[in-house]
Amino acid sequence: MDALLAVDAGGTKCEALLVGPDGALLGWGLCRAEDPTSGTSWGGKGRSKESTLSALRRALGEHRPASLTVSGLGRWDVPELAQPYTPGEVHAVPVAEWDAPLALAGVDWGVVVLSGTGAFVHGAAPDGERLHLDSLGPLLGDYGSGSMIGWMALRAVARHHWSPRHETALTEAVGAVLGIDVHEKGLGRLVDFAHKPHDRAVVAQLARYVDEAARAGDAVAGRILAEAAAAQAEVVRDVVDRLALAEVAFPLVAAGSVATRSALYWAHLCAAVAGFAPRAEPVVPAGPQVLGTALRALGRIGLEHWRERLRAEVLAASPRDAD
């Protein structure tokens, strides 16, 4: 292997790391939803071809490795997209979206709670049994996801004016983000917005404003986070029941921007999980999800001894406020 390209393509952003054969961090690339070079796709902006290409190019920089190992799921055509950037062969080492968080947490099994643009709960039992629930999309499931929280925010804003008990700071924030003045006859525009198709990132991005408002004491925003966390805790419960983990000490690993960045969301979720799995051990791993992908890929191709170097370099570079 001349270089490893780890890719994390999510609903809202695409992130890529370029790693040398000795675990050195060679490059890092991020393309967020707000980036003018980002594209749009059914699964969300981060999974578009344009976003992936932007992240890939930025991670490669001037590097043109003689051969490239590509890892990560989310976009199955990344090896093909990478081909023009290397004179040699491109190999694929698939790393599932649920394995990267386990690698990032430094564990081999446990329950992964992903809440990003979408949401799922993935259980990996000590005996090797696996169970994946949700990933149903924003209309049928994605319990606890940024999309769910975003839609709850839109509904809260829509009834802001019905009664003083529904007033919320979200109205200002959502109005500013979406460019809709819902104070003066703007409700019709919000209804129009709701009925048009949007990239998943557009509604999911509202989750961070819900978290901000909740932290500032907004009661409506606080209830949205609590309700979303309770909904995802129910999914955790299904996984815990079916994998017989209720009495077991297991790592409960946070993944995705909502679970790892909203301390309020995670606190609500952990409190609910403690009710049916008292020995669950919550972990919010340091570092971006794409690092987990790279760590797992290094293990797969026999370079596990370089994992700690890569982890140290990425955490030291403290890449920035990725989401």
Add this chain to the structure above:
Amino acid sequence: MDALLAVDAGGTKCEALLVGPDGALLGWGLCRAEDPTSGTSWGGKGRSKESTLSALRRALGEHRPASLTVSGLGRWDVPELAQPYTPGEVHAVPVAEWDAPLALAGVDWGVVVLSGTGAFVHGAAPDGERLHLDSLGPLLGDYGSGSMIGWMALRAVARHHWSPRHETALTEAVGAVLGIDVHEKGLGRLVDFAHKPHDRAVVAQLARYVDEAARAGDAVAGRILAEAAAAQAEVVRDVVDRLALAEVAFPLVAAGSVATRSALYWAHLCAAVAGFAPRAEPVVPAGPQVLGTALRALGRIGLEHWRERLRAEVLAASPRDAD
């Protein structure tokens, strides 16, 4: 006036009554979503031009009145659609969707709780003040509506297999209605269904199966009805608060297929309302909504003395299981 044509165009069906100048019931026409002559529209099948025309033609039958008075809202072009069926003039007497239930209940003021394909709460205070809340559509509101209940049913079906505690008879019913086998690898087809645009009637029609399942003791269906009713009771609360009706004895009038036909839904809603408006007097008026439209229109054009005749004739004809 030679004849009055009252029209009730809802999300799922369009219904029309033809009334003589002496209050006699001359004709009745219904076009349901399942009717092959029904059309489709943004607001639901009942509001399509095709459905309206079918109901109109069926109500007219062989009658070709020399002049026609058309009443009802929901489709603003009904007078124009009726023009080819009368040699004379067509007059319009608008009757709002919230006034028909009051007329049907035989009261001049009160709180109308409509839950059909869509949903709203309309308050008419004794001093003439009015407040209309919701009608926001299935994504932003329509709290308690058939659409809301239908989407909750789809979500319940989507997680049926996650755990024994989510098992529900709705899976069988929804699968049969939508033609989707969700037992064997059918979940992907349910996800596909959820992400395609549908006429509002398609999802809203599931509400009646939720009611059936709840009556048969299905716990999941029971919780859906209770949750939807609680959500609409919150809207009633906003109206009661803002019109200062909390201590007043007022009629709480059911309208729409869910509120008038699901006794469970209505019981949950009334119990919740009793908590903040103990003097509310629940009324589920007999007869179809379109009768309310005709009654109100007769009053508006000075023929109020024929209202009781029309009411008696329609109730005696007991037109059938309209929804």
